[in-house]
Amino acid sequence: MTLRYAIAIEVLTGTLVVLAIHVVVGLFRSKRLQTRVTVVVSLAIGWALYQATIYPSWGRIPFGQQVFSVRVPAMPPDSMIVVHGHPLSYVLPFVDAPGWSAVSVSWFTVPGYRAYDETKRKIAAHAGPIFVLYAQSEPTLYRDRAAELGVTWDNARCRPVVSNLTPDLMLCDARRQ
Numbered sequence: 001m002t003l004r005y006a007i008a009i010e011v012l013t014g015t016l017v018v019l020a021i022h023v024v025v026g027l028f029r030s031k032r033l034q035t036r037v038t039v040v041v042s043l044a045i046g047w048a049l050y051q052a053t054i055y056p057s058w059g060r061i062p063f064g065q066q067v068f069s070v071r072v073p074a075m076p077p078d079s080m081i082v083v084h085g086h087p088l089s090y091v092l093p094f095v096d097a098p099g100w101s102a103v104s105v106s107w108f109t110v111p112g113y114r115a116y117d118e119t120k121r122k123i124a125a126h127a128g129p130i131f132v133l134y135a136q137s138e139p140t141l142y143r144d145r146a147a148e149l150g151v152t153w154d155n156a157r158c159r160p161v162v163s164n165l166t167p168d169l170m171l172c173d174a175r176r177q
Contacts, residue, residue: 074096085105
């Protein structure tokens, strides 16, 4: 079960907490005592939730002046960027080459589907330079998929992309097969 199905439970939890407080407070006859019990029980539940909350560290970055801090190496005009594997589209707004375009090679780019055929067509039709944007830590499975689509690259012809989100990003000169 994925967490998105737990949203209904999370939304209803607040209602259940309020109902539980109402039931506990209803055990007391005095209005004054009910008010005090409401405050004490609410504070106790709030404190318990505060103590039990664990913030995950995966997928989070430290607070800074900018959410995205990215420096992409210079590229010639009319370049195509093959975004390889990882979700790296956040890098694309920082590309400063005039007339650039991008395609993706990911687990959505599978033979027999339109995304695969369109990606292959766009790569074959592109007349300008081609670059591959990838994270070194990702599995090599997409490298074979990129080769099927007509793009190969040599790791010796890569330059680092500086990013506060993905530490091992590379921009590589690629070639068509």
